[in-house]
Amino acid sequence: MTALSVAQWEALEHVLYYLKGSPGRDVLYTNHSHNKIECFCDADHAGSKATKRSTIGYCVFVGGNLVSWRNKKQDVVSKSSAEAEYGAMSQSVQEIVWIHQLMKEVGLATSLPAKLWCDNKVALHIASNSVFHEHAKHIEIDYHFVRDKIKENFISTGHVRSNDQLGDLLTKALNGTQVDYLCNELGLINIYAPT
Structure with missing residues (x-):
């Protein structure tokens, strides 16, 4: 805060412009008559200029309503965009498992498999193809958690176009x-917009 660089100052200005332009943005929950779980996950490969670490993000919907979202810088440097995206998929599946378990504990049924949307075809191929080992050796073992959940029919994966990837936000x-x-x-609305 005491010695901001030009880039940091510009980033701060972007945040302030966004906040000033959207004081009334809020999440609107509506009844879509289902309890399906859907998740959009994304990663920016080596997005951090300083550390070359990727940032992952995901948005989880239950019954068509946004219930959970997160962005986080990955703990390790990803060697490829597919590895970064696969890491995002792993984090997303962990959140889906937690939400499914929470809903089960409070007596709300969800229909399985949950849908996991990703815009990286290579990461989707790694997740669904158990013999695609040669190019995936550098991916850590815990990321194969995604593969196990696909085999259990707990989740199914799907490709989403980059322009429609909600995790990009x-x-x-x-x-x-x-x-x-x-x-x-x-599902964000401006509560101050005229009706």
Whole structure:
């Protein structure tokens, strides 16, 4: 705070412009008549200029409503975009398992398999193909948790176009139009907008 660089100052300005432009953004929950769990996960490969670590992000929906979201810098440097995305998938599946267990404990049934959306075809292929080892040796063993949950039919994976990837909002710097589109898809509304 005492000696901001030009880049840090510009980043701060972006945050302040966003906050000033959206004081009334809120999540709207509606009844979609189902309890399906869906998750959009994303990663920016080597997004940190200083450490080259990737940032992962995910958004989890239950019954069509946003209930959980997170972004986090990965603990290790990913050697490829597929590894970064696969790490995001692993974190997302852990959150899906937790939400499913929570709903089960409070007596709410969810339909399985939960849907995990990713925009990286290589990461999806690694997750679904158990013999795709040659190119995936550098991926840590715990990421294969995703594969196990697919085999158990707990989750199913699907490809989403990069423009429709809701996780982008948590991992990348986007322009205003894309931010508005993704916020709308997340179910965020402006409570001050005229009706």
